Amino acid sequence: MPDPTYDQLIARLKRIDVFRSILGILHWDEQVNLPPDSADRRAQQLQELASVHHAAAADPEIGRLLSVLESRDLPPGSDADVVVRHARRDFDRASRLPEDFVREKAALDSAAFHAWARARKNSDFPAFAPFLERQIVMARREAEFMGWGDRPYDYSIDLHDPGLDTAFIAPLFASLRRELPPLARRIAASRPATAPNMFRGFSIPAQREFIREALDRVGFNWNRGRLDTSLHPFCGGDALDTRLTTRFDENNPLDAIFSSIHEAGHALYEQGLPETDIGTPLGEAVGMAIHESQSRLWENQVGRSPQFWAFFEPRLRFHFGPQLTPISSAELLAAINDVRPGPIRVDADEVTYNLHILMRFDLEMALFEGRLSVADLPCEWNRLSEDLLGITPADDAHGVLQDVHWSSGSFGYFPSYALGNMIAAQLWYHALCELPGLPEDFARGQFSRLLAWLRDKVHRRGKRLDTQELIVAATGQPLGTSALLRHLSERYLTNA
Amino acid sequence: MPDPTYDQLIARLKRIDVFRSILGILHWDEQVNLPPDSADRRAQQLQELASVHHAAAADPEIGRLLSVLESRDLPPGSDADVVVRHARRDFDRASRLPEDFVREKAALDSAAFHAWARARKNSDFPAFAPFLERQIVMARREAEFMGWGDRPYDYSIDLHDPGLDTAFIAPLFASLRRELPPLARRIAASRPATAPNMFRGFSIPAQREFIREALDRVGFNWNRGRLDTSLHPFCGGDALDTRLTTRFDENNPLDAIFSSIHEAGHALYEQGLPETDIGTPLGEAVGMAIHESQSRLWENQVGRSPQFWAFFEPRLRFHFGPQLTPISSAELLAAINDVRPGPIRVDADEVTYNLHILMRFDLEMALFEGRLSVADLPCEWNRLSEDLLGITPADDAHGVLQDVHWSSGSFGYFPSYALGNMIAAQLWYHALCELPGLPEDFARGQFSRLLAWLRDKVHRRGKRLDTQELIVAATGQPLGTSALLRHLSERYLTNA
Numbered sequence: 001m002p003d004p005t006y007d008q009l010i011a012r013l014k015r016i017d018v019f020r021s022i023l024g025i026l027h028w029d030e031q032v033n034l035p036p037d038s039a040d041r042r043a044q045q046l047q048e049l050a051s052v053h054h055a056a057a058a059d060p061e062i063g064r065l066l067s068v069l070e071s072r073d074l075p076p077g078s079d080a081d082v083v084v085r086h087a088r089r090d091f092d093r094a095s096r097l098p099e100d101f102v103r104e105k106a107a108l109d110s111a112a113f114h115a116w117a118r119a120r121k122n123s124d125f126p127a128f129a130p131f132l133e134r135q136i137v138m139a140r141r142e143a144e145f146m147g148w149g150d151r152p153y154d155y156s157i158d159l160h161d162p163g164l165d166t167a168f169i170a171p172l173f174a175s176l177r178r179e180l181p182p183l184a185r186r187i188a189a190s191r192p193a194t195a196p197n198m199f200r201g202f203s204i205p206a207q208r209e210f211i212r213e214a215l216d217r218v219g220f221n222w223n224r225g226r227l228d229t230s231l232h233p234f235c236g237g238d239a240l241d242t243r244l245t246t247r248f249d250e251n252n253p254l255d256a257i258f259s260s261i262h263e264a265g266h267a268l269y270e271q272g273l274p275e276t277d278i279g280t281p282l283g284e285a286v287g288m289a290i291h292e293s294q295s296r297l298w299e300n301q302v303g304r305s306p307q308f309w310a311f312f313e314p315r316l317r318f319h320f321g322p323q324l325t326p327i328s329s330a331e332l333l334a335a336i337n338d339v340r341p342g343p344i345r346v347d348a349d350e351v352t353y354n355l356h357i358l359m360r361f362d363l364e365m366a367l368f369e370g371r372l373s374v375a376d377l378p379c380e381w382n383r384l385s386e387d388l389l390g391i392t393p394a395d396d397a398h399g400v401l402q403d404v405h406w407s408s409g410s411f412g413y414f415p416s417y418a419l420g421n422m423i424a425a426q427l428w429y430h431a432l433c434e435l436p437g438l439p440e441d442f443a444r445g446q447f448s449r450l451l452a453w454l455r456d457k458v459h460r461r462g463k464r465l466d467t468q469e470l471i472v473a474a475t476g477q478p479l480g481t482s483a484l485l486r487h488l489s490e491r492y493l494t495n496a
Numbered sequence: 497m498p499d500p501t502y503d504q505l506i507a508r509l510k511r512i513d514v515f516r517s518i519l520g521i522l523h524w525d526e527q528v529n530l531p532p533d534s535a536d537r538r539a540q541q542l543q544e545l546a547s548v549h550h551a552a553a554a555d556p557e558i559g560r561l562l563s564v565l566e567s568r569d570l571p572p573g574s575d576a577d578v579v580v581r582h583a584r585r586d587f588d589r590a591s592r593l594p595e596d597f598v599r600e601k602a603a604l605d606s607a608a609f610h611a612w613a614r615a616r617k618n619s620d621f622p623a624f625a626p627f628l629e630r631q632i633v634m635a636r637r638e639a640e641f642m643g644w645g646d647r648p649y650d651y652s653i654d655l656h657d658p659g660l661d662t663a664f665i666a667p668l669f670a671s672l673r674r675e676l677p678p679l680a681r682r683i684a685a686s687r688p689a690t691a692p693n694m695f696r697g698f699s700i701p702a703q704r705e706f707i708r709e710a711l712d713r714v715g716f717n718w719n720r721g722r723l724d725t726s727l728h729p730f731c732g733g734d735a736l737d738t739r740l741t742t743r744f745d746e747n748n749p750l751d752a753i754f755s756s757i758h759e760a761g762h763a764l765y766e767q768g769l770p771e772t773d774i775g776t777p778l779g780e781a782v783g784m785a786i787h788e789s790q791s792r793l794w795e796n797q798v799g800r801s802p803q804f805w806a807f808f809e810p811r812l813r814f815h816f817g818p819q820l821t822p823i824s825s826a827e828l829l830a831a832i833n834d835v836r837p838g839p840i841r842v843d844a845d846e847v848t849y850n851l852h853i854l855m856r857f858d859l860e861m862a863l864f865e866g867r868l869s870v871a872d873l874p875c876e877w878n879r880l881s882e883d884l885l886g887i888t889p890a891d892d893a894h895g896v897l898q899d900v901h902w903s904s905g906s907f908g909y910f911p912s913y914a915l916g917n918m919i920a921a922q923l924w925y926h927a928l929c930e931l932p933g934l935p936e937d938f939a940r941g942q943f944s945r946l947l948a949w950l951r952d953k954v955h956r957r958g959k960r961l962d963t964q965e966l967i968v969a970a971t972g973q974p975l976g977t978s979a980l981l982r983h984l985s986e987r988y989l990t991n992a
Contacts, residue, residue, distance in 0.1 A: 018544045021537065022518065029521060037719040038737035041517065048514045052548050223533040241534035 006080060009065045010280055012056070013087060017279030019053040021238045028236035028243045032228045054102075057094035066091060079282055082464050086281035089162070096145050105138055109408050116407035123397035125378050128407070133374045135409035136367060153368035156412030161287035161419070163466035166365060169415050172422065175481045177358050181388055183485065184351050187492040188341065192334050198327060199335075202253040206319045210253075211246070211260045213315060218298060219451045220244075220264050221271050233259035235266035235295075239278050242267045253320070254336060258299055265298030266291060268451065272459025281463040288413065289467055290458065292420025293427060300350045300421075301428040301487065302450070304336050307442040339492060343385065343393040344402055350421065351488050355388040357418035360403075364411050423471060425483035427457070430475040502576060505561045506776055508552070509583060513775030515549040517734045524732035524739045528724045550598075553590035562587060575778055578960050582777035585658070592641050601634055605904050612903035619893035621874050624903070629870045631905035632863060649864035652908030657783035657915070659962035662861060665911050668918065671977045673854050677884055679981065680847050683988040684837065688830050694823060695831075698749040702815045706749075707742070707756045709811060714794060715947045716740075716760050717767050729755040731762035731791075735774050738763045749816070750832060754795055761794030762787060764947065768955025777959040784909065785963055786954065788916025789923060796846045796917075797924040797983065798946070800832050803938040835988060839881065839889040840898055846917065847984050851884040853914035856899075860907050919967060921979035923953070926971040 023046065030042050066088050074081040112131035119128035140152045148155035154165040211227065225242035237243035244263040246256045269291060277283030285291050302308055313332060317324050324332070339349045345356040362384060366372035372380055381400040386392045393399030405413055431453050432438055441449055457474035471479045519542065526538050562584050570577040608627035615624035636648045644651035650661040707723065721738035733739035740759045742752045765787060773779030781787050798804055809828060813820050820828070835845045841852040858880060862868035868876055877896040882888045889895030901909055927949050928934055937945055953970035967975045 015544060018540050022522065022541050022545060025522065025525060025541070026518065029525065033722060035718065035720050035722055035737060037717075041734075041736035044514050045518050045521070048511060049518060221533075222531065224531050226529060226531060238537075240537035241531060 003080075005065055005068050006083075009062065009069065009083070009087060012059070012062055012065070013083075013281075014279035016053065016056045017238075019049065019056060021241070023049055023053060024236055024238050025241070025243075028245075031230040031232075031234070031236070032243075032245060054094060057090065060095070062087070062091050063095065077464075079464070082462075083281050086162075086284075086463055093146065097142065098145070101138075101141065101145065105142075105409070108134055108138060112407045112409075113404070116401065116404065120397050120401040123395040123401065125396045125400060128401065129374050129377075132377075132406055135406065136374070136411075139409050139411055140368075153365060153412060156364075156368075157415060158412075160413050160416055161289045161467055162463075163468060164287070164289065164415075164419070168468070169361065169419070170365075172479065172481055173358050173361055173415070173418070176354060176418070176422075176484075177388075179481065179485050180351075180354055180358075183488060184339070184341065184355065185390075187339050187351055187488065190493060191337075191339050194331070194335050194338050197251065198331070199253055200251055200323065202250050202320055202323055204248040204250060207248055207253050207256050210316060210319045211257060214257070214312060215244075215260065215264050217311075217445050218261070218264060218268070218302070218447045220267055224271060225267060227260065233263055235263040235270070239270040239273045239283065240275075242270050258303060258336075261303040262295045262299040265295035268298065268454070269294040269459050272451075272455045273462055274460050277462055283462050286458075286461075286463055286465070286470055287467050288416035289419035289423060290470060292416050293423035294420075294454065294458065296350075296420050297424035297428055297454075301424060302442060302447070304350070304491075305439060305442060306333060307439040309333055309336065310443040311445040337491065341389045341391055343389070343391050343398045346402075351492065352389060354418045354421055354484070357414050359384040359388055360414040361418075364414065368411070419467075419479070422479060422481060422484045425487040426471065426475045426477075426479060427454070428487065429483050499576075501561055501564050502579075505558065505565065505579070505583060508555070508558055508561070509579075509777075510775035512549065512552045513734075515545065515552055517737070519545055519549060520732055520734050521737070521739075524741075527726040527728075527730070527732070528739075528741060550590060553586065556591070558583070558587050559591065573960075575960070578958075579777050582658075582780075582959055589642065593638065594641070597634075597637065597641065601638075601905070604630055604634060608903045608905075609900070612897070612900065616893050616897040619891040619897065621892045621896060624897065625870050625873075628873075628902055631902065632870070632907075635905050635907055636864075649861060649908060652860075652864075653911060654908075656909050656912055657785045657963050658959075659964060660783070660785065660911075660915070664964070665857065665915070666861075668975065668977055669854055669857055669911070669914070672850060672914070672918075672980075673884075675977065675981050676847075676850055676854075676984075679984060680835070680837065680851065681886075683835050683847055683984065686989060687833075687835050690827070690831050690834050693747065694827070695749055696747055696819065698746050698816055698819055700744040700746060703744055703749050703752050706808075706812060706815045707753060710753070710808060711740075711756065711760050713807075713941050714757070714760060714764070714798070714943045716763055720767060721763060723756065729759055731759040731766070735766040735769045735779065736771075738766050754799060754832075757799040758791045758795040761791035764794065764950070765790040765955050768947075768951045769958055770956050773958055779958050782954075782957075782959055782961070782966055783963050784912035785915035785919060786966060788912050789919035790916075790950065790954065792846075792916050793920035793924055793950075797920060798938065798943070800846070800987075801935060801938060802829060803935040805829055805832065806939040807941040833987065837885045837887055839885070839887050839894045842898075847988065848885060850914045850917055850980070853910050855880040855884055856910040857914075860910070864907070915963075915975070918975060918977060918980045921983040922967065922971045922973075922975060923950070924983065925979050 026042065026046055026049065030039075030046075034042055066084060069080070069084045070088070074084060108131070112128075112135060115131045116128050119125060139156055140149075143149055143152035143155035146155060148158075151165070154167075157164050157166065157169070208227075215227065216222070221242075224240060225237070225244065227244045227246065229247060230245035231247065233244075233246045235242065235244050244260065244267055246260045246263065248256045269285060273283045273285065275283070309329075309332070313329060316332075327335075337349075339351045341352045341355070342348060345353065348356055359381070363372065363377065363380060366380070367374070367377070378396050378400045382392050385399065393402075403414075405411075431450060435449050435453060438450060441447065458470065461470065465473055468478065471477075522538065522542055522545065526535075526542075530538055562580060565576070565580045566584070570580060604627070608624075608631060611627045612624050615621060635652055636645075639645055639648035639651035642651060644654075647661070650663075653660050653662065653665070704723075711723065712718070717738075720736060721733070721740065723740045723742065725743060726741035727743065729740075729742045731738065731740055740756065740763055742756045742759065744752045765781060769779045769781065771779070805825075805828070809825060812828075823831075833845075835847045837848045837851070838844060841849065844852055855877070859868065859873065859876060862876070863870070863873070874892050874896045878888050881895065889898075899910075901907075927946060931945050931949060934946060937943065954966065957966065961969055964974065967973075
């Protein structure tokens with residue numbers, strides 16, 4: 001039955017989303033196209049548009065519409081209930097933070113980013129420490145405003161992954177912490193040594209061609225998306241105009257290939273959201289952990305599998321005959337699945353990557369619980385790094401200062417990466433079970449059965465289920481660590 | 497002395513301009529990057545942002561600030577007077593048109609554009625005629641709303657070129673109409689025949705390289721601009737982030753070269769506007785005629801000159817040695833300065849181009865004065881084409897339906913093109929007089945004296961002078977036709 005109040009809410013949410021999508025294009029353009037001296041102009045544009053977006057999101061009329069709808073006893077789990085619950089959450093967040101606070105936070109973010117970049121360059125943690133302290137204070141204050149004053153770190157986690165908290169994550173990570181370091185050591189010890197600099201002179205246009213073919217095959221919709229170049233790869237734009245980026249290195253083609261497949265995994269999720277619901281919670285990704293599960297599944301479970309390369313190795317040799325002649329199939333696959341602990345998270349393989357996340361989660365919890373001071377953070381970082389990875393960073397630039405996240409106060413974001421790896425593995429084994437012969441599809445360059453399965457289990461559901469519910473609905477059981485551990489053992493020990 | 501009312505007005509004008517600049521980036525992106533099936537999303541984005549832009553431009557607070565400032569007897573010609581006069585004009589235009597009218601016009605523009613595209617494809621003028629009739633009615637109604645009900649065509653002209661009208665343009669065009677057709681015939685008769693298909697296989701990356709060098713030399717600021725590819729070349733973005741486009745044809749390198757130089761002429765004007773005044777009338781181009789004079793001057797007076805090619809021919813031969821071997825210097829210069837009447841305006845050379853404009857001006861005047869009906873338009877088009885160009889178009893697709901302008905109700909825009917040519921020639925001869933040895937600069941690849949002169953006489957003045965005042969201030973005399981006729985005779989008859 002038609003409901004004008006609900007329709008008005010939907011129209012307003014879609015309008016807010018249009019402004020968000022313009023911000024997305026401007027951010028993408030900033031990374032891909034912006035002339036160097038036009039940065040101030042772009043900052044003005046983003047600032048004015050962000051305030052238009054905020055005004056639309058905090059419009060009291062939305063609060064009024066929500067109150068009317070909330071008084072109606074919507075059936076729990078119905079589409080309207082999902083929309084109203086999430087719209088309430090977003091509206092409260094947009095409208096409850098005082099303007100002074102928002103301005104102070106924006107100024108701090110900008111100052112802290114520049115302080116971090118300088119501090120990392122000089123490996124000078126004390127220069128960044130006061131900014132990090134202020135970001136923690138701001139995060140606590142924000143949680144307070146939002147009614148989470150007693151659980152500020154949980155508030156930060158919930159921002160990225162609605163419904164998740166430390167009580168859910170901590171036991172999972174504790175289990176990973178027991179199992180993963182010995183497994184990682186066994187794997188690293190069993191891997192063949194790979195030759196340094198084995199890739200040379202892989203022309204960038206040919207890399208682009210190969211990646212275009214691969215993304216075609218996995219199902220990226222080029223009629224609603226693009227692939228461009230930026231300093232750091234990302235998936236920008238939105239569901240209706242999805243803009244991937246990668247970066248090219250003539251002497252490391254695997255970097256562009258795997259970052260493109262990773263970002264394409266994000267893109268497939270966005271492009272699979274239900275089109276008519278775009279701009280409402282029904283057409284929006286669940287959260288960062290599920291998003292990351294999609295990029296990781298395509299990058300790791302699919303993209304690094306021997307079956308994937310059974311199909312794509314001939315294509316790679318077609319594009320790079322002379323460059324690949326000295327490299328055997330086994331050497332190529334070994335390079336694709338190289339495992340070795342290192343100090344830098346973004347350079348880590350799929351095994352040791354999770355150890356980097358465990359460290360950061362421990363440190364963030366300790367900081368928010370007052371068990372760790374910012375001043376002691378570098379020392380504790382190095383201790384955990386030695387403990388988990390067996391590595392003490394050469395300096396803080398390669399340790400505690402390596403990630404940008406804390407400079408913008410993005411706490412509670414890191415866990416999503418490891419959760420994404422765990423979810424990816426759990427989805428993967430359930431897909432294998434429900435879709436017999438799936439890896440053999442890949443060896444024939446066919447990915448449509450897997451994509452259709454993910455569309456059905458994940459993409460087209462929008463926010464109808466929260467992270468935990470979706471995992472249970474899609475895999476038949478709550479999130480655990482066993483699938484990830486099984487995947488890593490099977491890939492790196494069974495075939496070693 | 498500080499004036500808070502004036503400062504508030506300036507802040508609001510700059511904010512409006514930021515929204516305009518975002519629209520500029522979205523329009524540029526639409527032509528350069530947009531995936532084909534993302535067009536609806538872009539339409540939503542443009543529509544929402546246009547209404548934000550309109551709300552900011554029509555905010556009654558601007559009217560109040562203007563009234564306060566207008567009551568102050570600002571010294572005529574002072575910066576504040578210039579700002580207030582133009583801001584009043586823009587505010588009235590934004591605030592006086594009823595919302596119903598604006599919506600009806602937007603719907604008509606969209607419908608008429610599609611009707612025109614279809615009609616041109618089928619060469620079916622009657623299918624487009626009702627839309628054109630409605631656009632004329634809308635233009636009359638708009639003029640009425642704005643207080644120009646008795647001079648609707650003048651209103652349309654004034655929209656693009658504040659201060660110009662038929663009384664100013666008609667005598668100039670009458671003089672061109674007497675002098676130009678016989679001159680064009682003499683020129684065409686005296687030109688060497690150029691070989692068809694003389695250019696073959698000019699690689700696009702090398703064309704891009706050559707154009708990059710040329711634009712470097714003339715002074716385009718790459719730190720605040722880009723060059724990309726689109727179906728139709730244009731100069732987009734804004735003064736602080738200027739985005740040129742061109743198109744490439746391996747068998748016609750001159751198309752990309754001259755369209756790039758043309759658009760760079762527009763860009764040099766934008767990039768020369770006074771930076772601190774961007775977003776106010778003091779940092780805004782005078783109008784379309786002056787804008788077009790800048791693109792034409794760089795394209796024609798500079799870019800097609802023998803001195804320009806004395807410098808750039810070796811560069812072109814460096815990039816395209818084998819392709820250019822069979823082509824002599826004289827043949828290259830003849831191809832660059834080919835003159836032959838044709839039915840299509842956008843393909844016309846710098847001589848016959850003006851005849852296309854004279855036709856359109858005559859027809860627009862006759863339509864608005866009620867001397868010509870839309871039904872009789874194709875017949876009158878063909879008569880004028882035969883009369884002025886000696887050509888009867890093969891069909892309406894190559895005649896009355898060739899231009900997009902009328903489909904969006906852009907009347908009074910065509911005259912700017914020929915006025916731009918006249919202004920370019922007049923500026924050029926005055927520059928030659930004030931800067932002895934200027935063409936010899938070009939032969940050495942030096943363009944900075946000319947650019948500095950244009951910066952001083954035109955660019956950095958913003959809207960401080962109107963079109964006619966600026967021409968007198970820059971060249972010492974009112975606009976006339978003699979400079980253009982002299983330029984065409986000297987280039988095409990003296991050197992023939």
